[in-house]
Amino acid sequence: MLQTKLCNIKLKNPTILASGILGVTKESIGRIGKSGAGAVTLKSLCHEERLGNANPAMFSDDGAFLNAVGLPGQGIDSAVKEFQRLDNLSVPVIGSIYGYRIKQFGIVAKKMASLKPSMIEVDISCPHLDYGKPYYADTQLTAEVTKVVKKNAGRIPVSIKLSPNVYDIKEIAHAAEKAGADAITAINTATAMAIDVDARKPVLANKIGGLSGPALKPIALRCVYEIYETVKIPIIGTGGVTYGKDALEMIMAGSTCVGIGSGIYYRGIGIFKKVCDEMEAWMRKNKVKSLKEIRGCAHD
Amino acid sequence: MMEIGRVVQEARGIKSFFFKNYINCKPGQFVMVWLPGVDEKPMAVSYWKKNEFAFTSSAIGNFTKALNMLKKGDKVGIRGPYGNSFSLKQNACVVGGGVGMASVSALIDALKNPVVINGARSKEHLIYRKRYKNKNMIVTTDDGSYGRKGFTTAALDEVLLKNKTIRIVYVCGPEIMIKNVLEICNKHRIECEASLERYMSCGFGICGKCMINDRILCIDGPIFNSRQISKLSEFGKFARLKSGKKVTIKEYHSVNA
Numbered sequence A: 001m002l003q004t005k006l007c008n009i010k011l012k013n014p015t016i017l018a019s020g021i022l023g024v025t026k027e028s029i030g031r032i033g034k035s036g037a038g039a040v041t042l043k044s045l046c047h048e049e050r051l052g053n054a055n056p057a058m059f060s061d062d063g064a065f066l067n068a069v070g071l072p073g074q075g076i077d078s079a080v081k082e083f084q085r086l087d088n089l090s091v092p093v094i095g096s097i098y099g100y101r102i103k104q105f106g107i108v109a110k111k112m113a114s115l116k117p118s119m120i121e122v123d124i125s126c127p128h129l130d131y132g133k134p135y136y137a138d139t140q141l142t143a144e145v146t147k148v149v150k151k152n153a154g155r156i157p158v159s160i161k162l163s164p165n166v167y168d169i170k171e172i173a174h175a176a177e178k179a180g181a182d183a184i185t186a187i188n189t190a191t192a193m194a195i196d197v198d199a200r201k202p203v204l205a206n207k208i209g210g211l212s213g214p215a216l217k218p219i220a221l222r223c224v225y226e227i228y229e230t231v232k233i234p235i236i237g238t239g240g241v242t243y244g245k246d247a248l249e250m251i252m253a254g255s256t257c258v259g260i261g262s263g264i265y266y267r268g269i270g271i272f273k274k275v276c277d278e279m280e281a282w283m284r285k286n287k288v289k290s291l292k293e294i295r296g297c298a299h300d
Numbered sequence B: 001m002m003e004i005g006r007v008v009q010e011a012r013g014i015k016s017f018f019f020k021n022y023i024n025c026k027p028g029q030f031v032m033v034w035l036p037g038v039d040e041k042p043m044a045v046s047y048w049k050k051n052e053f054a055f056t057s058s059a060i061g062n063f064t065k066a067l068n069m070l071k072k073g074d075k076v077g078i079r080g081p082y083g084n085s086f087s088l089k090q091n092a093c094v095v096g097g098g099v100g101m102a103s104v105s106a107l108i109d110a111l112k113n114p115v116v117i118n119g120a121r122s123k124e125h126l127i128y129r130k131r132y133k134n135k136n137m138i139v140t141t142d143d144g145s146y147g148r149k150g151f152t153t154a155a156l157d158e159v160l161l162k163n164k165t166i167r168i169v170y171v172c173g174p175e176i177m178i179k180n181v182l183e184i185c186n187k188h189r190i191e192c193e194a195s196l197e198r199y200m201s202c203g204f205g206i207c208g209k210c211m212i213n214d215r216i217l218c219i220d221g222p223i224f225n226s227r228q229i230s231k232l233s234e235f236g237k238f239a240r241l242k243s244g245k246k247v248t249i250k251e252y253h254s255v256n257a
Helices: A026-034 A076-083 A102-114 A139-153 A169-178 A214-228 A244-253 A263-267 A271-285 B062-067 B098-110 B152-162 B175-187 B226-230 B249-256
Strands: A004-006 A009-011 A015-017 A039-041 A058-061 A064-067 A093-097 A119-123 A158-162 A183-186 A190-193 A208-212 A235-238 A257-260 B002-011 B014-019 B030-035 B039-049 B052-058 B075-082 B092-097 B115-120 B136-141 B168-172 B191-195 B223-225 B238-240 B246-248
Touching: A015 A271, A026 A039, A064 A190, A064 A214, A076 A102, A093 A102, A102 A119, A102 A139, A119 A139, A139 A158, A139 A169, A158 A169, A169 A183, A169 A214, A183 A214, A208 A214, A214 A235, A214 A244, A235 A244, A244 A257, A244 A271, A257 A271, A263 A271, B002 B052, B014 B039, B030 B052, B030 B062, B039 B062, B039 B075, B039 B098, B052 B062, B052 B098, B092 B098, B092 B152, B092 B175, B098 B115, B098 B168, B098 B191, B115 B152, B136 B152, B152 B175, B168 B175, B175 B191, B175 B226, B191 B226, B223 B226, B238 B249, B246 B249
Parallel strands: A015 A039, A015 A257, A039 A093, A093 A119, A119 A158, A158 A183, A183 A235, A235 A257, B092 B115, B092 B168, B115 B136, B168 B191
Antiparallel strands: A004 A009, A058 A064, A064 A208, A190 A208, B002 B014, B002 B075, B014 B052, B030 B039, B030 B075, B039 B052, B191 B223, B238 B246
8 A cells, every 4th residue: 555666766655754854874774674664765865984973962952953963973974884775674774975075976986876875865955054055955066976976876876865954945846856866755854953051042952953743844845845846756855754644645735655754753653554554544534545646636 | 852850969969860751661670861962871770759750879970970060940851761670579588788789669559568678888977867767677887987897788688687577679789789688589599689779871772782691781781680691691790891891890990980
């Protein structure tokens, strides 16, 4: 009922662990796979080891979840040693990568490709990392990154992860598609802040962070809806998906798959199975046999 | 944020910070303590009463050094409690090594007459000596400056040989000590629960920094029993740095210290 094809990857269901949540170790991938996710995205890796930002790096307040972890990671070389390969795990794995310079995106992509992930996702949109250049906000830069990653990824499909912190997300998505992207992941977090009234200071050590959780969903839906009208490549709709209803909304807006990240904070690792069960229950009740029937149905 | 009600010097460089606030806490759980502009770290709840709780901090790194400068009336951010808790079985022996005692002290208070083994490097590093003077407590110091000379493990082995009523051992301390305690428990075929430690950031199971094998220490732990630990191949051998890089326990401690 929920089987989904994303590029050439067959998924048992459309839920995908979003990058940045848990996916740090090989064993956590296995565990999240077992818990019901259709695919798992690794935490983003770059050409070097990074400690990330100081704590507090995460904050939650009802429907708003903020983080400024600052892309900590062991670096691609160390990860290649640890993971060895990603094509023999119980669940399809998406390798998330980034760099500071265009050339580094290419180097990291090539090393990631050697692990044979099902897909490579390119994080050009972390809101609390200074990449040096605004890859997420400039059509030319987005296209350049896409091209260099495509060139180094071989046959592995490439998805570009976009930011909502732009004037027009449609033109960025269009630039990525034109440059050869096989998919779009939309969206990364929205820049945000939390202040503690007793401390009279921002809560996050980095001051500014990225908003996720239920508060992000309406923004993500709008972005997916706009991108669907602009490009033909599949979209991984990510942002605030917590319940089956949210996932259905994403698919109606036009996404092929749905990313789930901070949802784990609200519903635990079992969230993937819960969301799938809730989607199926709605589909049975409304006599919908496959997600194809409703994909993009919110459009005129 | 919460106001520090009083500060108690427990040993050299080790202080307990008391708060006149209620938190819904079980023995073994921890809170995340925030010093604005410095850092945020997990601290085990070491005293827990109806309207007061405390944690005990040893000044080692930047954060704990800054924390231990604070005085009555200063405010710190507290969120939690987080993590799982000890099983609270009676006829217990509770073993604490160094400031690891702080992770088992709320448990000691919750149990009926447990045998307590409190170990430290030397007398000046020993905590809770007066707090537990009325308990059935064996004190060990590595240098023999107080109590019995030697490690907690030797004392535990002896207790388990002599006292056949003991049904469970609870432990917190350096990982090497926990490893040895588990071996002694296995030898005596006695159940054991240990409070483990890994670098932690969010405290609620999202960031993935505190993974030990496929377990998320901050929500699946910090308390694990012997059977669970036997499945953790990284236990006693490897831990992850702040970056997520897997290194030997020795390297992990040299970086985190």
